[in-house]
Amino acid sequence: MNKPLRRISLFCGLLVLALLVRTNWLQYVQAEELSTRKENRRVQIAQYATQRGNIIVKGGAPITGSATTDGSDYKYKRTYTDGPLWAPVTGYASQAFGSTQLESLEDGILTGNDDRLFFDRTVGMFTGEKKQGGNVVTTLNPAAQKAAFEKLGDKVGAVAAIDPRTGAILALVSTPSYDPSSFAGNSKNDEKAWVSLKDSQDKKLVNRALRETYPPGSTFKVVTAAAALENSVVTDINAPTDTPEPYILPGTKTPMVNHASGCEKASLNKALEVSCNSVFANVGDKVGRDNMVKTAEKFGFNDDKIDTPVRAFSSVYDKTMSRDGNAQSSIGQFNTAATPLQMAMVTSAIANDGKLMKPYMVDQLTAPNLDVIEKHEPQEMSRPLSAANAQKLQQMMVNVVEKGTGDKAKIKDVTVGGKTGTAQHGEKNAKRPYAWFISYAENPDGSSPVAVAVVVEDSDASREDISGGGLAAPVAKAVMEAVLKSNKG
Amino acid sequence: MSVVTNTTTIGAIELPSRRNTELLLLGFAVVIPIFAYANVGLAIHGELPPGMFLYGLGLGALAGVAHLVVRRYAKYADPLLLPIATLLNGLGLVLIWRLDQSERLQNLAKRQFGLFTESAPRQMLYTALAIALFSVVLLVLKDHRVLQRFTYISMAAALVLLILPVVPGLGADVFGAKIWISVGGFSIQPGEFAKIVIAIFFAGYLMVKRDALALASRRFMGLYLPRGRDLGPILMIWAMSLLVLVFENDLGTSLLFFGMFVIMLYVATERTSWIVIGLLMSIGGAVVVGATASHVKARVTAWLDPFDCYSTSGACEQVGQSIMSFGSGGVLGAGWGQGNSDLIGFAANSDFIFSTVGEELGLAGVMAFLLLYGLIIERGVRTALAARDPFGKLFAIGLSGAFALQIFVVAGGVMGLIPLTGMTMPFLASGGSSVLANWVLIAILIRISDTARRPAPAPAPSPDSEMTQVVRPS
Numbered sequence: 001m002n003k004p005l006r007r008i009s010l011f012c013g014l015l016v017l018a019l020l021v022r023t024n025w026l027q028y029v030q031a032e033e034l035s036t037r038k039e040n041r042r043v044q045i046a047q048y049a050t051q052r053g054n055i056i057v058k059g060g061a062p063i064t065g066s067a068t069t070d071g072s073d074y075k076y077k078r079t080y081t082d083g084p085l086w087a088p089v090t091g092y093a094s095q096a097f098g099s100t101q102l103e104s105l106e107d108g109i110l111t112g113n114d115d116r117l118f119f120d121r122t123v124g125m126f127t128g129e130k131k132q133g134g135n136v137v138t139t140l141n142p143a144a145q146k147a148a149f150e151k152l153g154d155k156v157g158a159v160a161a162i163d164p165r166t167g168a169i170l171a172l173v174s175t176p177s178y179d180p181s182s183f184a185g186n187s188k189n190d191e192k193a194w195v196s197l198k199d200s201q202d203k204k205l206v207n208r209a210l211r212e213t214y215p216p217g218s219t220f221k222v223v224t225a226a227a228a229l230e231n232s233v234v235t236d237i238n239a240p241t242d243t244p245e246p247y248i249l250p251g252t253k254t255p256m257v258n259h260a261s262g263c264e265k266a267s268l269n270k271a272l273e274v275s276c277n278s279v280f281a282n283v284g285d286k287v288g289r290d291n292m293v294k295t296a297e298k299f300g301f302n303d304d305k306i307d308t309p310v311r312a313f314s315s316v317y318d319k320t321m322s323r324d325g326n327a328q329s330s331i332g333q334f335n336t337a338a339t340p341l342q343m344a345m346v347t348s349a350i351a352n353d354g355k356l357m358k359p360y361m362v363d364q365l366t367a368p369n370l371d372v373i374e375k376h377e378p379q380e381m382s383r384p385l386s387a388a389n390a391q392k393l394q395q396m397m398v399n400v401v402e403k404g405t406g407d408k409a410k411i412k413d414v415t416v417g418g419k420t421g422t423a424q425h426g427e428k429n430a431k432r433p434y435a436w437f438i439s440y441a442e443n444p445d446g447s448s449p450v451a452v453a454v455v456v457e458d459s460d461a462s463r464e465d466i467s468g469g470g471l472a473a474p475v476a477k478a479v480m481e482a483v484l485k486s487n488k489g
Numbered sequence: 490m491s492v493v494t495n496t497t498t499i500g501a502i503e504l505p506s507r508r509n510t511e512l513l514l515l516g517f518a519v520v521i522p523i524f525a526y527a528n529v530g531l532a533i534h535g536e537l538p539p540g541m542f543l544y545g546l547g548l549g550a551l552a553g554v555a556h557l558v559v560r561r562y563a564k565y566a567d568p569l570l571l572p573i574a575t576l577l578n579g580l581g582l583v584l585i586w587r588l589d590q591s592e593r594l595q596n597l598a599k600r601q602f603g604l605f606t607e608s609a610p611r612q613m614l615y616t617a618l619a620i621a622l623f624s625v626v627l628l629v630l631k632d633h634r635v636l637q638r639f640t641y642i643s644m645a646a647a648l649v650l651l652i653l654p655v656v657p658g659l660g661a662d663v664f665g666a667k668i669w670i671s672v673g674g675f676s677i678q679p680g681e682f683a684k685i686v687i688a689i690f691f692a693g694y695l696m697v698k699r700d701a702l703a704l705a706s707r708r709f710m711g712l713y714l715p716r717g718r719d720l721g722p723i724l725m726i727w728a729m730s731l732l733v734l735v736f737e738n739d740l741g742t743s744l745l746f747f748g749m750f751v752i753m754l755y756v757a758t759e760r761t762s763w764i765v766i767g768l769l770m771s772i773g774g775a776v777v778v779g780a781t782a783s784h785v786k787a788r789v790t791a792w793l794d795p796f797d798c799y800s801t802s803g804a805c806e807q808v809g810q811s812i813m814s815f816g817s818g819g820v821l822g823a824g825w826g827q828g829n830s831d832l833i834g835f836a837a838n839s840d841f842i843f844s845t846v847g848e849e850l851g852l853a854g855v856m857a858f859l860l861l862y863g864l865i866i867e868r869g870v871r872t873a874l875a876a877r878d879p880f881g882k883l884f885a886i887g888l889s890g891a892f893a894l895q896i897f898v899v900a901g902g903v904m905g906l907i908p909l910t911g912m913t914m915p916f917l918a919s920g921g922s923s924v925l926a927n928w929v930l931i932a933i934l935i936r937i938s939d940t941a942r943r944p945a946p947a948p949a950p951s952p953d954s955e956m957t958q959v960v961r962p963s
Binding site: 002003004005006007008009012013016019022024026027030031032033034073 | 593796819847856860866874882900
């Protein structure tokens with residue numbers, strides 16, 4: 001009987017060998033794939049196993065927190081101070097519904113798993129300290145953010161404010177907003193909050209400042225003016241142009257309607273002051289589509305990689321449209337679309353004497369012990385226009401605020417330049433228009449600490465160009481005042 | 490029996506008893522689980538577990554008792570079986586205690602049953618009972634050949650044990666498998682005991698019938714095919730396994746019995762044809778049942794691609810969770826108490842306990858456990874080789890073969906190598922029946938190996954050898 005016994009022993013050996021091969025396959029070859037599968041909840045468990053680092057705004061105040069939970073899966077839960085106010089900056093980190101924006105992009109630092117924190121972790125292993133997340137220090141100015149949020153109130157809209165000198169983002173507001181705390185956990189209530197936000201009619205989860213494009217309307221006229229000056233279509237801003245009244249769009253029989261009077265042969269300066277459509281359509285046509293595209297792209301249009309580090313949607317200036325389309329686009333209609341951030345960038349480039357700085361909102365990444373791991377250095381993104389032309393444009397924008405449509409943005413003893421806009425949209429422009437306002441304020445030394453773009457959706461604004469000045473300008477004014485005040489104090 | 494030169498079996502020279510080796514190994518087998526226990530406590534609560542000293546002492550005392558019984562009543566037994574079983578049992582206790590500490594499982598139990606009870610103290614009790622049973626077996630069973638007398642009684646007993654779970658009022662349907670009976674508040678898995686009892690029947694029956702089965706055959710296509718009437722027994726066992734499968738939804742037990750029978754049949758008759766016939770029959774049975782029984786079908790689907798049906802089928806989720814446990818453990822594992830294998834939820838400390846080994850001890854730990862099981866099997870087969878009587882040989886190979894199949898079916902199931910079946914990992918999984926039955930199995934192997942290695946009695950001197958005179962005609 002021993003021969004079959006030996007064979008059976010070989011068979012048993014094969015059974016064990018098969019198991020050994022299988023475990024090597026699972027735990028060595030496939031280990032990486034299995035441990036990071038989307039079904040594998042260990043990924044989230046690890047994410048919330050330690051106290052998450054904070055997102056901090058200018059002045060050092062954290063706008064996030066971490067609270068212990070009584071659930072058995074996740075030890076900590078994300079909390080937010082003033083969640084709706086800061087949601088467009090932080091995004092959310094939810095145990096059940098994933099994370100977005102800074103919470104997602106800087107997750108490595110916030111959880112403490114980033115390679116750059118390896119040394120801290122190793123030291124912690126020996127000292128017995130618990131692993132902690134690092135912090136993300138942003139450039140946001142709490143006073144400006146609050147001013148914008150409060151002024152927008154229950155209107156649907158967005159605000160983006162930039163420091164033109166560096167590109168630092170000072171305010172990023174989107175209303176109506178949501179409270180990321182409400183669905184940070186994984187309970188039934190969190191799910192309810194999440195579902196109602198996701199399906200909300202007014203798209204609360206959308207970050208309108210970065211991730212929504214609107215037709216920029218008359219605010220785009222500053223880009224057209226910049227293109228005209230750069231391409232020497234206009235050299236003297238006070239010289240009359242050859243614009244007829246009514247101006248017929250090239251190649252069509254459609255007249256360009258003006259809401260203002262006195263546009264016939266108006267100078268560029270006068271045309272911006274009262275917002276003449278005909279003059280800018282005419283000038284844009286003379287600059288030509290390709291040169292318009294070139295200038296717009298220098299301001300950041302058609303760039304789908306504007307990372308702040310949260311990526312903004314690409315603003316659009318159509319590269320292939322017809323001549324009459326280009327003329328309409330020159331006043332911010334037709335295919336032209338811009339994010340509020342984009343219009344703030346346009347304003348900041350003009351205010352910074354023609355130099356566009358790359359917008360950013362993360363100033364520093366710090367280790368749990370506050371050592372700086374990474375610091376952002378301001379970078380120049382492009383030069384859409386020369387310093388001389390920029391100053392001409394500044395002069396025109398100041399004129400708009402002092403004498404023209406932007407008078408609601410006037411600040412006592414401060415030089416302010418701005419431009420209103422009302423963008424029509426919907427089929428046959430039937431929907432209620434968007435009210436825009438872009439502006440910047442100057443320090444006494446001529447440098448500019450703040451450029452801001454405001455858009456208000458669905459307002460009851462009339463088609464009159466003045467509406468941008470009426471609805472959006474006070475918001476911009478409040479933001480500029482907040483920045484100026486916090487810079488002083 | 491073949492005439493291979495065999496140095497370990499017969500011989501009047503006394504072999505070393507190896508009891509001191511066993512004692513030394515037992516020392517390790519007790520100390521390692523104590524360290525593991527401390528490790529879990531430190532990892533989860535940041536302090537040494539409160540009952541550590543007491544539990545350690547308890548495990549040590551149990552191992553000591555077992556050792557003394559072996560030393561006294563089975564002096565020549567194999568020295569590895571007892572230490573390995575003790576080590577596995579001890580680590581199993583730690584694993585169960587570790588899963589008791591899981592908040593996730595505590596909450597799950599509270600949601601499902603309204604209260605959570607710790608499994609580790611109960612398992613400790615069962616272990617003590619099992620060691621007691623182990624000692625009783627060695628004390629009572631002085632010679633395993635006695636069991637030959639109970640061949641047909643064993644068959645009846647095994648059948649009764651197998652049928653019990655389907656008896657109305659006695660059987661308990663737990664998660665679709667009817668393999669438990671509940672008596673006076675205790676859940677018993679009769680299948681675990683049936684495994685041993687039926688091995689007695691097979692060994693006794695085959696010992697008697699082996700010549701008929703082996704020799705009365707026709708040659709067909711290079712195989713010796715048995716006569717039709719000799720096919721009776723294997724057909725009956727096959728039918729019985731299928732019935733178990735169909736009525737109790739227990740793929741594992743059915744596979745185990747049939748596999749054990751084929752192995753023993755092959756060893757008894759030395760006819761490869763039995764293996765071929767057995768394989769064909771099990772494939773046929775598996776295909777038919779796999780295609781018809783929804784319970785089995787779901788498990789096959791889960792085995793083919795657990796992540797394809799992960800969110801829709803419970804069976805898929807279990808297998809997927811288990812595989813992710815292994816994968817997340819990686820090469821070195823998360824460390825005692827630091828994994829999340831409790832995410833499996835269902836049966837985490839019984840059917841799926843090996844996933845915890847996979848996650849917390851990693852590839853290294855799993856391989857170590859598999860090699861420990863491999864060693865038990867190897868010692869069992871060696872015992873069969875060394876045994877001097879055909880009954881002992883068949884009995885030992887039956888038990889070891891069944892043990893090997895069980896390891897393969899359970900570990901292969903949780904690792905996604907084969908479809909999952911509801912069986913428990915010997916010595917690790919929480920559950921009284923399993924622990925008791927497996928300690929009895931070890932006791933029997935120890936008894937057979939003792940008989941095998943015991944020096945043969947010196948040939949009795951022939952009383953008249955010298956008196957006898959050769960009378961030669963002069």
